[in-house]
Amino acid sequence: xxxxxxxxxxxxxxxxxxxxxxxxxxxxxxxxxxxxxxxxxxxxxxxxxxxxxxxxxxxxxxxxxxxxxxxxxxxxxxxxxxxxxxxxxxxxxxxxxxxxxxxxxxxxxxxxxxxxxxxxxxxxxxxxxxxxxxxxxxxxxxxxxxxxxxxxxxxxxxxxxxxxxxxxxxxxxxxxxxxxxxxxxxxxxxxxxxxxxxxxxxxxxxxxxxxxxxxxxxxxxxxxxxxxxxxxxxxxxxxxxxxxxxxxxxxxxxxxxxxxxxxxxxxxxxxxxxxxxxxxxxxxxxxxxxxxxxxxxxxxxxxxxxxxxxxxxxxxxxxxxxxxxxxxxxxxxxxxxxxxxxxxxxxxxxxxxxxxxxxxxxxxxxxxxxxxxxxxxxxxxxxxxxxxxxxxxxxxxxxxxxxxxxxxxxxxxxxxxxxxxxxxxxxxxxxxxxxxxxxxxxxxxxxxx
Amino acid sequence: xxxxxxxxxxxxxxxxxxxxxxxxxxxxxxxxxxxxxxxxxxxxxxxxxxxxxxxxxxxxxxxxxxxxxxxxxxxxxxxxxxxxxxxxxxxxxxxxxxxxxxxxxxxxxxxxxxxxxxxxxxxxxxxxxxxxxxxxxxxxxxxxxxxxxxxxxxxxxxxxxxxxxxxxxxxxxxxxxxxxxxxxxxxxxxxxxxxxxxxxxxxxxxxxxxxxxxxxxxxxxxxxxxxxxxxxxxxxxxxxxxxxxxxxxxxxxxxxxxxxxxxxxxxxxxxxxxxxxxxxxxxxxxxxxxxxxxxxxxxxxxxxxxxxxxxxxxxxxxxxxxxxxxxxxxxxxxxxxxxxxxxxxxxxxxxxxxxxxxxxxxxxxxxxxxxxxxxxxxxxxxxxxxxxxxxxxxxxxxxxxxxxxxxxxxxxxxxxxxxxxxxxxxxxxxxxxxxxxxxxxxxxxxxxx
Numbered sequence: 001x002x003x004x005x006x007x008x009x010x011x012x013x014x015x016x017x018x019x020x021x022x023x024x025x026x027x028x029x030x031x032x033x034x035x036x037x038x039x040x041x042x043x044x045x046x047x048x049x050x051x052x053x054x055x056x057x058x059x060x061x062x063x064x065x066x067x068x069x070x071x072x073x074x075x076x077x078x079x080x081x082x083x084x085x086x087x088x089x090x091x092x093x094x095x096x097x098x099x100x101x102x103x104x105x106x107x108x109x110x111x112x113x114x115x116x117x118x119x120x121x122x123x124x125x126x127x128x129x130x131x132x133x134x135x136x137x138x139x140x141x142x143x144x145x146x147x148x149x150x151x152x153x154x155x156x157x158x159x160x161x162x163x164x165x166x167x168x169x170x171x172x173x174x175x176x177x178x179x180x181x182x183x184x185x186x187x188x189x190x191x192x193x194x195x196x197x198x199x200x201x202x203x204x205x206x207x208x209x210x211x212x213x214x215x216x217x218x219x220x221x222x223x224x225x226x227x228x229x230x231x232x233x234x235x236x237x238x239x240x241x242x243x244x245x246x247x248x249x250x251x252x253x254x255x256x257x258x259x260x261x262x263x264x265x266x267x268x269x270x271x272x273x274x275x276x277x278x279x280x281x282x283x284x285x286x287x288x289x290x291x292x293x294x295x296x297x298x299x300x301x302x303x304x305x306x307x308x309x310x311x312x313x314x315x316x317x318x319x320x321x322x323x324x325x326x327x328x329x330x331x332x333x334x335x336x337x338x339x340x341x342x343x344x345x346x347x348x349x350x351x352x353x354x355x356x357x358x359x360x361x362x363x364x365x366x367x368x369x370x371x372x373x374x375x376x377x378x379x380x381x382x383x384x385x386x387x388x389x390x391x392x393x394x395x396x397x398x399x400x401x402x403x404x405x406x407x408x409x410x411x412x413x414x415x416x417x418x419x420x421x422x423x424x425x426x427x428x429x430x431x432x433x434x435x436x437x438x439x440x441x442x443x444x445x446x447x448x449x
Numbered sequence: 450x451x452x453x454x455x456x457x458x459x460x461x462x463x464x465x466x467x468x469x470x471x472x473x474x475x476x477x478x479x480x481x482x483x484x485x486x487x488x489x490x491x492x493x494x495x496x497x498x499x500x501x502x503x504x505x506x507x508x509x510x511x512x513x514x515x516x517x518x519x520x521x522x523x524x525x526x527x528x529x530x531x532x533x534x535x536x537x538x539x540x541x542x543x544x545x546x547x548x549x550x551x552x553x554x555x556x557x558x559x560x561x562x563x564x565x566x567x568x569x570x571x572x573x574x575x576x577x578x579x580x581x582x583x584x585x586x587x588x589x590x591x592x593x594x595x596x597x598x599x600x601x602x603x604x605x606x607x608x609x610x611x612x613x614x615x616x617x618x619x620x621x622x623x624x625x626x627x628x629x630x631x632x633x634x635x636x637x638x639x640x641x642x643x644x645x646x647x648x649x650x651x652x653x654x655x656x657x658x659x660x661x662x663x664x665x666x667x668x669x670x671x672x673x674x675x676x677x678x679x680x681x682x683x684x685x686x687x688x689x690x691x692x693x694x695x696x697x698x699x700x701x702x703x704x705x706x707x708x709x710x711x712x713x714x715x716x717x718x719x720x721x722x723x724x725x726x727x728x729x730x731x732x733x734x735x736x737x738x739x740x741x742x743x744x745x746x747x748x749x750x751x752x753x754x755x756x757x758x759x760x761x762x763x764x765x766x767x768x769x770x771x772x773x774x775x776x777x778x779x780x781x782x783x784x785x786x787x788x789x790x791x792x793x794x795x796x797x798x799x800x801x802x803x804x805x806x807x808x809x810x811x812x813x814x815x816x817x818x819x820x821x822x823x824x825x826x827x828x829x830x831x832x833x834x835x836x837x838x839x840x841x842x843x844x845x846x847x848x849x850x851x852x853x854x855x856x857x858x859x860x861x862x863x864x865x866x867x868x869x870x871x872x873x874x875x876x877x878x879x880x881x882x883x884x885x886x887x888x889x890x891x892x893x894x895x896x897x898x
Contacts, residue, residue, distance in 0.1 A: 029652070030652065032672050157638065166633075167616050184616070184633055184637075185615055205479070223479060224693035224696075226675065244673035247696065250696065251791060258783050258787045259783065261707075263776050263780060264780050264783070270788070271785070271794060272794060272802075276808045279805070280809045283777070287773060287776055287817060290772060295769050298765040301768065302762070312754045313751070313754070316748065316750045319885075320740060322768065324736060324740045328732070331711050334707050334710075335708070335713075335728075337707075339720045345721065353720075359725045363725065363729040367733060367737075368737065368740055371740070432772065436768075
């Protein structure tokens with residue numbers, strides 16, 4: 001994929017104050033790229049370049065900027081300019097911004113929006129984070145059942161410019177109850193005199209404002225949607241979710257799962273924009289918990305001091321056993337956690353999953369055991385019982401790790417805990433402790449210590 | 450989100466052979482849901498229900514079925530019926546299916562497609578897996594520059610039914626060179642007599658057939674696209690990628706990264722549909738590699754047998770040190786690998802990342818060390834040097850783990866290796882070895898063993 005603009009050229013035009021030429025270049029560009037260019041500028045130049053943009057484009061670019069730049073621009077422009085931007089933003093973008101701005105800036109923004117916009121923004125600010133309501137927007141095309149295709153087109157031509165998507169239109173009655181959907185494709189494929197009521201699809205896939213955003217993403221994935229209507233608990237249409245926001249939700253949810261599974265609290269911002277203290281804070285909680293748990297594992301070892309005082313060689317197999325157990329366990333838990341995240345595995349599949357993992361555990365455990373046995377016999381000839389102890393411990397560890405690895409995430413799910421955070425980081429610690437106990441118990445009885 | 454159909458009711462209608470009523474229910478349903486219903490049926494009933502569907506709907510449902518069901522249906526219907534399905538499928542769906550069917554079935558499918566379809570399918574089958582070419586489809590609306598808006602609408606009305614998306618139209622010259630794009634929204638917002646050439650956008654965001662599908666997904670995310678044109682190396686339009694396929698790509702890429710980072714080869718099919726032997730095979734390779742590496746770690750321990758023969762207590766701190774190191778390292782590597790996957794972090798950021806991780810390492814290491822020191826002093830009063838050895842080792846381990854954790858994925862990327870597979874599983878093993886050496890070296894010198 002080629003770069004879509006020449007950053008160096010633009011910077012040079014700005015530095016040499018060839019502003020007319022710069023403006024010509026800018027208005028040919030995509031809003032995302034203009035925002036990327038502005039992001040790199042210092043605060044003074046930011047406002048110079050921003051003011052250069054035509055009004056329409058300016059709001060689009062504004063919506064793509066990070067919140068610090070938005071705040072800076074808000075603080076540098078007049079109330080009149082601000083009012084134009086705020087009333088032009090899609091409600092979801094405005095809400096995202098307001099949630100992060102300091103209170104005094106929020107106040108000024110709301111003061112400069114029209115009463116209608118203000119009311120809408122205030123309503124949207126109330127939906128809980130991560131709900132369908134929090135990611136929806138209010139700009140959709142609403143039609144009536146008795147309109148003809150021709151009237152619908154006329155309506156879209158008149159009102160469609162400011163809508164986030166015009167391609168799916170929503171049919172409502174006077175009380176805003178959702179009655180059906182009709183796509184622009186349907187409109188194009190039917191004669192002008194046809195009535196909307198007779199071509200609309202009444203089996204609408206929809207979400208309720210309080211639904212979880214992950215369920216919304218799941219619907220988009222399953223039904224290949226471009227947009228999804230969101231209704232309140234009385235089935236009244238309150239907004240729509242568009243596919244571009246769902247793409248962001250999916251990416252964000254996956255990133256959060258990666259972070260949780262690596263024992264971190266999810267971060268609010270991208271890595272390079274997160275401060276050192278925030279990063280440290282996100283990582284410290286689980287590191288502490290896991291450090292304390294591994295001290296408990298350590299104290300298990302202390303119990304068997306006698307054993308490795310007699311045969312110090314026993315200690316050298318500990319990393320192999322605990323690492324292999326940890327890896328085997330996190331393989332299983334990762335598969336199950338991801339399967340549940342994308343909606344493939346459900347709690348009721350627990351027995352199928354367990355039976356599968358047990359068999360995988362036997363195959364993998366026996367093969368790893370065989371490889372290990374061969375090298376042990378070569379390295380320690382004559383010490384059959386020692387070799388047997390290590391190999392049997394390995395087999396038991398792998399099988400137990402697979403079992404715990406698949407059961408733990410499902411149990412977490414049933415208890416309404418997050419499997420990614422409750423199962424993934426704990427697996428290693430639990431498997432470590434269990435495998436050491438098995439190992440030293442076997443050693444004590446087989447080697448008669 | 451509510452269920453969109455009543456599986457029990459449908460099954461009952463089928464079991465009691467109330468086929469007319471069943472058909473009435475089915476034709477009201479979404480193709481995805483019908484496919485979900487058919488998926489649960491045995492082979493005999495599959496064909497009964499499938500034949501019940503009207504021709505148009507039948508092809509849509511067919512595209513949503515898993516390949517085993519598709520194969521079963523293909524083998525149970527006449528050449529005439531098969532021909533109708535194949536020519537009705539979108540090329541990308543047909544290609545996905547053909548790539549998994551056995552050769553004799555592929556032959557029969559191609560025999561029953563029109564020469565045009567066959568040519569297209571053969572062309573598409575040649576694009577490498579994971580390329581833009583492999584996920585694109587050939588069904589798009591192509592317009593000419595000199596058409597008016599009115600003519601464009603007439604063209605879409607005539608030819609648009611079978612196109613995967615009609616909402617973005619592509620403007621080409623006689624040689625199929627891509628000249629611009631125009632959306633149906635643009636068409637609706639301009640008067641009928643306007644010429645396409647004057648309203649089309651000539652700054653087209655596009656991909657080349659050989660581009661990686663991850664780059665394609667990145668463009669969709671960045672520019673909030675609904676579709677993206679794909680050109681060959683002479684800038685001739687050959688197909689388009691639609692957002693629904695990109696959503697699948699994103700999910701699949703994230704799942705693969707989860708699997709790789711948990712030391713598995715990525716699986717072809719969803720978990721519940723993957724056989725036990727395939728699962729075992731995917732997991733065994735890395736378990737073996739990591740088992741052997743941890744034996745090496747074990748042999749490091751063997752070198753210090755003398756040390757823990759003198760002070761057996763030293764052994765009990767091993768799990769705490771290696772676990773904390775492993776966790777600290779995988780926190781960093783996960784952040785970096787994910788950041789690179791979503792395009793936020795690039796190789797040239799290495800110094801910024803390193804400086805960040807070093808500072809995080811100091812903060813986290815010092816705090817964990819303090820907590821540890823307090824409990825050590827309480828548990829082992831009078832053994833200051835032992836406490837110091839453990840705490841200093843912990844600090845060094847955490848800092849090294851953070852450093853290795855952030856550098857390794859970037860180095861893998863620079864060497865054109867996959868960071869997810871090359872860095873994530875290896876981190877623990879490397880950190881284990883390094884932390885044990887530091888620990889016992891410190892112990893030997895501080896405790897004078």
